[in-house]
Amino acid sequence: MKLNKFQLFPYHLVDPSPWPILLSFSLLNMAIGAVLYMHGFYLGGSLLTLGFVLTCFGMTLWFRDVITESTYLGHHTKQVKTGLMIGVVLFIVSEVFAFLSVFWAFFHSSLSPTIEIGGSWPPLGITPLDPFAIPLLNTFLLLSSGAFVTYGHHALIAGNRKAAIDGVLITIILAVAFTGLQYFEYSEAGFTMSDGVYGSAFYASTGLHGFHVIVGTIFILVGFLRIVNYQLTKQHHQGFEASILYWHFVDVVWLFLFVAVYFWGGA
Known part of the structure; x- marks a missing residue:
């Protein structure tokens, strides 16, 4: 300015x-x-x-x-952009602690199951989901989406507008597929959120992550529309970078969820 x-x-x-x-x-x-x-x-x-x-x-x-x-x-001068990015980073840090509280609740019950739930984890009467079915497929989808959005970012920096649009579009498709599969998983699950501490911990953790996936998808969709409308260039795309940073955070949280909640927590 x-x-x-x-x-x-x-x-x-x-x-x-x-x-x-x-x-x-x-x-x-x-x-x-x-x-x-x-x-x-x-x-x-x-x-x-x-x-x-x-x-x-x-x-x-x-x-x-x-x-x-x-x-x-x-x-949005250089100083303004720096302040905005610091704000995004601090926001993601606050989200880290939100998920930390959910994981804390999960491990508090799973590492030392009480007599009220049968002294075992998963509790008696709960049939956990197969981690190598939809959860594993969703893992591939989410990690692939992170790779494609990074590809789109580097293409935008290199001035390859078509490749940037293709990479971000594929990311959005994979994100929507992830959300659809998680909805299908919820509808087919043999337990609900009201089924004791296991149901509460499972749906609180995976549901909170699913909400973040939807928000991240909208975040990236806005960046995609701005690229299509020539609003983002290789020098001016900080909002798009913020969406990518948020999306990688969502990817990392899912890896912890898959290992802890689906694989170890359902064993």
Whole structure:
């Protein structure tokens, strides 16, 4: 950004925006709707849906403004980009601790199973999923998607736009296939989240990861659309780099889930 006589620093002072306050009330509405829905209150599901729609609406408009500031107005200087990437890294660190809490709960119950669950893991009456069926296939899909998105990133840096589009498109297809297979796995599982500590630990860990896969897929999809629309170049693609960093984090978490929850936890 070229500095003018009124701005003697390279940082971006954001213009007043209505989206933060809208998202605050939307998230509050969604949280209240979720509590009411889980407790069976009338119109709880409708309130939850309304909150979710308003949240998505507000995020879309907010992110649109950020894209406009960076792509068309040139407000994202080197210092601004550095700050944004630090924010992404700190966000991923917070996600690491979120998954750490889930793994803590899993190992707390599995390493020393109590008499209430039969003194064994998996608990008596629970038939775990075969780790070498859908989970193994999903492992290949997710790792392959990480390789393809990296390929697309390097192609973009090299100026090969077609290869970048192909690599990112294949990544999105593999990610959608992963989510579809996990839905099929859930529908065919012989236990539910209410089936004791095993069901709670399994669905809390794999479900939290599945949610992150969906978010990461949307993240990469936005980058894909921006590449198609000539908004990202080999010098200007920090948002795409952030999505790749997030996606590799999702890949690593899945490896821990596969080994701990599916393979060792189901043995």
